[in-house]
Amino acid sequence: MKFLIAPDSFKESMTAGEACCSIAQAIKHCLPDADITALPLADGGEGTLDVLISALDGQSELFTVTGPLFHPVQAKAGIVKGDTAIIEIAEAAGLHLVPSDRRNPDKTTTLGVGQLILAMLDKGIRRFLIALGGSATNDGGIGMLMALGAQPLSPEGQEVLPTGEMLNQVSSLSLDQLDPRLGESEFLLACDVSNPLTGEKGASTVFGPQKGATVDQVLSLDHGLINWSEVLYKTFGRSVADIPGSGAAGGLAAAFLAAFNTSLKPGIEQVLDIVAFDRYCAEADWVITGEGCLDGQSLAGKTPVGVARRAQRLATPVVALTGKLGDGYEAVYKEGISLALSITPENQSLEQALGLAQQNLFNATQVLLQLLFSEDSEPLK
Template sequence: MKIVICPDSFKESLPASAAAQAIAEGVREVWPDADCVCLPLADGGEGTLDALVSATGGQLLTRQVQGPLGQPTLARFAVLGDGKTALIEMAEAAGLPLLSPAQRDPLRTSTYGVGELMAAALDLGVTRILLGLGGSATQDGGAGMLQALGARLLDAQGQPLPPGGAALRQLARLQLDGLDPRLARVTVEVACDVDHPLCGPRGSSAVFAPQKGADAAGVALLDAALAHWGAQLAQATGRQVAELPGAGAAGGMGAAALAVFAARLRPGIDWVMDALDFNAALHGADWVISGEGRADGQSAGGKVISGVARRAQAAGVPLLVLAGSLGDGYQALYPLGVRAILPIVPGPVSLAQALDGAAENLRRTARMAAAVWASAGGAHGRLD
């Protein structure tokens, strides 16, 4: 019996490695001798550093940078095993978990610390930067990142803009001639788990700003500010990127990376699965178990579960998903090859109780799923 266990992190509750361990423990209560291959996954956001450093034999490093509100923040980044590739998770310097709910304000938060991490990577002589987008507390379109790397954002009076997405409304001139010249010798690739454009009904502000603390008026203001930012990026670089899929990722940082770095955007889950040689792990597997904190329509659009589903379906291995909760549109996962989706919370509980009990809930639900499979003869064949 071989089972590949490959969850994403359960946000604000369990890292992917702990989630995989809990699932494996539940399975082994039914099949003590099962070959549980634990491959914790990430999609370019939280958990990507740990997954790829482990897979490549890389090195984790730490630098003090500015956090999303300018506060001193210790942020991690990595040099992967080839010694030439830096991996940066933007959420390490500008992520939502760095702020309390009361501090969340996407009109003011900045990605400046992300640019500081990129500069630290350049100091080490890397020739390739992998930039993971996701989990941002920001809606500044990557403007702060560019400022940290030497760009100048000036208002009509020639004064530097203050940090934050709201300030982009006042941008009169974007000057890129001061960018760190070492960027010209570096390839930038971006892991992006969403396909949203920069602005509009499916844009970054409309879809993601509310969870970062913006009310309806703030969403409208930020959407207009990012539309202006997109026009300024096009004028400064000659690249029209606002409508491209992924331009709205991480509060619009995708647009800055596409326009200024000519970055290649790729689903982060593919980065991670390739590094882990995921296809080889599927050989001979009877079952795949993945999961995340909330399964919904977005899960089908480039996140961990959709990536696992594509490869599991191609290999002919059935996939079970364990989810902390089910949201609107989760049924979109079934056509991708997901065999079943099981919520792990046993009954009505508070959010705090659900987060605190995630490990035990995963363990119990995995055990029940294995028991059902065993009773149906799964120990002697595939889940078909």
């Protein structure tokens, strides 16, 4: 029996690699002769950098940059194939860098993302893969552009602080000091959502509350992004607000799309191609995938659904293990997932579940194998 283990990370509890280990140990415990291939994955969110560095035998380096709250942070970036930088924006502007009691997308910035790009430009890199998930920001990429030399100006000609709450104050964007090396550069955005920049499905409305925004802040942040999109159009001549995925990372994607030679693709599709998922999947009898939460939004580009869609083409059955089965998770069954199970025991608190995640995953994998291979079970279709 051949198993392909292909999970994403379980947020705040396990990396994708750790999840692979827990699942593999459970399989070996129940089926000692099983043939196992572990393939840690990511979808453009947190963990993408490590997955790609490992898959492509790249190298990473730490840089001191401005964090989301304007304090210095250590951020990792990588180089693969000698000519391509991998930048995971959460390293410089991630939600995990902001204490829970200080999460407020009015006050956060993507300055550090631009500083990572500058560091790679200094190394001669002109091709970038940007993983967009996990941000603490809603600044539309104003901080990133400022770090690269652009100057956002108020109607009075004063430079505007690069945060979400100040987007309403921007009337123009000066490019006099924009780094000329950007004109030679190519950006490929790995995106794990398909939301536009503004509106009821936009960055502020859908993701603002997860970053600490109140109801009133969501409205003001959305108005700020509307104004910012008009400034971007006036400056670069590109209308980006309605492009699917332009709302990723608090609108950071919109700034890339407007300002630079940029293409945007679902992160999971890019990662699956890079790690040669189809080749491994074609040789497997079963694929086991998973991540922290499985719900209706998983269809928009999350790892388990991306895995299932690929595996479905190859007629390989897929099962998913997740920390939580959220609202609308049943929709994943139409995408190629045969069975989805929560690894979290009933009545276990969130704090307990995060601390015991690896053990829970080991236990749930054993239960899964009993369901799949007990003599009384019916084959999954």
